[in-house]
Amino acid sequence: MKRAPASAGVSALLLTVPVYGLLQWRFSEIAFLNRMAITFGVVIAAMTIIILIKPLAEPKVMPKKRDFDMRPTPLVLWLGGAVIAAVILFYIVFW
Amino acid sequence: MIGFSNVAANISTEQFVSMSGQGAGNVGLAVSGYQLLGAVTIVFVAIFFLPKFLRLGIYTMPEYLEYRYNATARSIMAFYTMAIYIGVTITAVLYSGGLTLHTIFDMDIVRTIWLIGIIAALYTTWGDLKAVTYADLFQGSGLLLGGLVTMVLGFVAVAGLSSFFSANTERLHMVLPANHPEIPWTALLIGLWIPNFFRNSRDIFHPASSLPLCLDLS
Numbered sequence: 001m002k003r004a005p006a007s008a009g010v011s012a013l014l015l016t017v018p019v020y021g022l023l024q025w026r027f028s029e030i031a032f033l034n035r036m037a038i039t040f041g042v043v044i045a046a047m048t049i050i051i052l053i054k055p056l057a058e059p060k061v062m063p064k065k066r067d068f069d070m071r072p073t074p075l076v077l078w079l080g081g082a083v084i085a086a087v088i089l090f091y092i093v094f095w
Numbered sequence: 096m097i098g099f100s101n102v103a104a105n106i107s108t109e110q111f112v113s114m115s116g117q118g119a120g121n122v123g124l125a126v127s128g129y130q131l132l133g134a135v136t137i138v139f140v141a142i143f144f145l146p147k148f149l150r151l152g153i154y155t156m157p158e159y160l161e162y163r164y165n166a167t168a169r170s171i172m173a174f175y176t177m178a179i180y181i182g183v184t185i186t187a188v189l190y191s192g193g194l195t196l197h198t199i200f201d202m203d204i205v206r207t208i209w210l211i212g213i214i215a216a217l218y219t220t221w222g223d224l225k226a227v228t229y230a231d232l233f234q235g236s237g238l239l240l241g242g243l244v245t246m247v248l249g250f251v252a253v254a255g256l257s258s259f260f261s262a263n264t265e266r267l268h269m270v271l272p273a274n275h276p277e278i279p280w281t282a283l284l285i286g287l288w289i290p291n292f293f294r295n296s297r298d299i300f301h302p303a304s305s306l307p308l309c310l311d312l313s
Contacts, residue, residue: 068149
């Protein structure tokens with residue numbers, strides 16, 4: 001994805017609306033969250049095709065305006081893990 | 096501060112009116128999946144995405160698209176965002192907020208909608224992103240406290256937890272059948288994560304990007 005040209009991004013943005021619209025029009029029985037997942041899949045597939053046909057010569061490097069140490073501390077990682085575990089536990093309890 | 100602002104940016108009448116309605120209706124407890132999986136996405140956004148956005152020094156998602164792709168991508172995203180905010184988010188939030196004030200205080204609904212809109216517009220234009228972040232801090236505390244009070248009063252009104260659980264056994268499920276019209280279990284695999292990642296990247300990112308402003312770091 002780092003070699004995705006600008007046309008891939010623009011195509012993805014433009015494709016989203018007609019793909020979702022088509023799904024809503026022809027397949028309205030599919031739950032809207034699943035229609036969104038299908039749209040996501042179609043857009044990713046389209047971007048992949050564009051990257052394969054016309055990749056950037058060099059992987060895109062994003063500019064840096066500010067730089068400070070953003071590495072998470074071990075405590076943050078543990079707390080993050082605890083949040084995810086709590087959500088999983090809630091799903092299991094109220095399955 | 097960032098956490099509170101994110102919570103406040105996330106909680107609104109959507110939760111207090113719309114999601115509560117879905118919870119009492121055909122979706123039940125599963126509607127909380129939007130928020131609970133949101134907690135998981137916040138962890139991922141905070142660890143993997145946020146550092147990238149902060150280093151870029153950007154303030155909005157369309158800005159990111161300009162750096163990554165081009166100005167056209169930025170314009171399209173900006174147009175979508177405006178259209179979605181004006182047509183969906185703000186309309187729904189103003190209406191449900193107005194409806195709440197109308198129901199509680201018996202005020203004219205057009206007046207309550209104007210009242211909420213004008214107050215929000217005043218402090219946003221007066222104080223910029225900094226005022227929004229500070230306002231979020233106070234409103235976030237109020238919303239959390241109000242939510243807790245509502246929950247306790249609700250349980251008292253239905254004569255306790257055990258009677259609530261026994262009366263709602265069919266609604267207390269997080270995983271719904273695949274043919275459910277709103278949130279089938281299949282949506283938990285991909286579908287539900289898409290709006291969650293979008294919303295949390297946006298909601299956590301705005302207050303986080305304004306933090307250097309608040310602390311005069313920039």
